[in-house]
Amino acid sequence: MSLSLSKRSEQVKPSSTLAITAKAKELRAQGRDVVGFGAGEPDFATPSNICDAAINAIKDGFTKYTPAAGTVELKEAVCGKLEKFNHLHYDPAQVIICNGGKHALTNIFDALINPGDEVIIPAPYWLSYPEMVKLSDGVPVIVYSTKENGYKVTAEQIAAAVTDKTKAIVLNTPNNPTGMVYSRQELEAIAKVAVEKDFYVVADEMYEALIYTGEEHVSIASLGDEIYNRTITCSGLSKSYAMTGWRVGYAAAPLEITKRMSAMQSHATSNVNSIAQKAAVEALTGPDEAMKKMKEEFDRRRQYMYGRVKDMPLVSCLEPEGAFYVFIDMSEVCKKEYKGEKIEKAAKIADILLNEFDTAVVPCADFGYPEHVRLSYAISMEQIEKGLDRIEKFLKSL
Numbered sequence: 001m002s003l004s005l006s007k008r009s010e011q012v013k014p015s016s017t018l019a020i021t022a023k024a025k026e027l028r029a030q031g032r033d034v035v036g037f038g039a040g041e042p043d044f045a046t047p048s049n050i051c052d053a054a055i056n057a058i059k060d061g062f063t064k065y066t067p068a069a070g071t072v073e074l075k076e077a078v079c080g081k082l083e084k085f086n087h088l089h090y091d092p093a094q095v096i097i098c099n100g101g102k103h104a105l106t107n108i109f110d111a112l113i114n115p116g117d118e119v120i121i122p123a124p125y126w127l128s129y130p131e132m133v134k135l136s137d138g139v140p141v142i143v144y145s146t147k148e149n150g151y152k153v154t155a156e157q158i159a160a161a162v163t164d165k166t167k168a169i170v171l172n173t174p175n176n177p178t179g180m181v182y183s184r185q186e187l188e189a190i191a192k193v194a195v196e197k198d199f200y201v202v203a204d205e206m207y208e209a210l211i212y213t214g215e216e217h218v219s220i221a222s223l224g225d226e227i228y229n230r231t232i233t234c235s236g237l238s239k240s241y242a243m244t245g246w247r248v249g250y251a252a253a254p255l256e257i258t259k260r261m262s263a264m265q266s267h268a269t270s271n272v273n274s275i276a277q278k279a280a281v282e283a284l285t286g287p288d289e290a291m292k293k294m295k296e297e298f299d300r301r302r303q304y305m306y307g308r309v310k311d312m313p314l315v316s317c318l319e320p321e322g323a324f325y326v327f328i329d330m331s332e333v334c335k336k337e338y339k340g341e342k343i344e345k346a347a348k349i350a351d352i353l354l355n356e357f358d359t360a361v362v363p364c365a366d367f368g369y370p371e372h373v374r375l376s377y378a379i380s381m382e383q384i385e386k387g388l389d390r391i392e393k394f395l396k397s398l
């Protein structure tokens, strides 16, 4: 016997975005007036009708185990939303309710991947995908996009990355960290490759409700029977309903895949908190005014932030179309020196901004782009203005 730990756990890095938020909090606790652009969660309170549904669930004694894959009531509500918003038909048996989008994704990868299977991950990517794939014994295959193509990979690039080990691709639209949205035509071309080359699509649509261009969100699974049969659509309530702490996400898939995920979940975590499930039913079926208001406010901040950043020296960014992030190219800044030291990487920029300008930004090495930073606009307009003033001051000092 030896007291060594698992190889699987050894290769996984802790989440750097959570680490930055923690560092900013720590400085704030020391009395520093830190502006945190790291937030990956809406700054709004969960709408009161949703909270009331949870309070009523407690009062009504809805506090026991539910079926492991979720209550029929919530699965039906998810199906109703998928039908109406995503133009996707699923039976409740094809839906699993999980502990947030993260848990839905880990279930999906566990259901699909055999050791050594490759999963194509377009970059920039949400930093958890490669780690999740590795945790499921898969091999992440990163395909880099260009700014010229809106930080989106093309169907040709994907086709070129396919090998006989390719099991799946992870598609995230609207995208974290870029805020970019794949068009129907782009998704059609990608779907064609997936069908021809015979691999699964993991469609992470966590930010589907937050598109500001007036365009409709397109779910790749809605583009035809063949792609429907190889897509696992996943989303959740965290971002659209300001419900990050409630931990409710879901996946919808061909029945055989959902059955596998449900069996695994029944041993791993059992059901999502029964009270949160009741709240989720209210979120999906109740009034959506609060959600619309949040989206309007995000849009106002998005426009302000993009307007400011595009006029700053040494940096550039594309106008984000969705989610709540601005993805900034800092490669020119990386070539500069600060106090006699070469900057080189966005991680250094983040350090300088935090320690000397009291401003937390997310350096994007863990998202595949070490010379970019991500700024979230899920913070108040007043904070955004203050933080952007500080970033501008830093850039002008170079």
Ligand SMILES: Cc1ncc(COP(=O)(O)O)c(C=O)c1O
Pocket (backbone or CB within 6 Å): 040, 099, 100, 101, 102, 103, 126, 172, 175, 176, 204, 206, 236, 237, 238, 244, 247, 248, 249
């Ligand atoms: C693209 C993307 N997918 C999934 C998630 C997970 O969301 P949840 O908090 O519901 O686990 C996040 C959270 O940051 C995300 O950005």
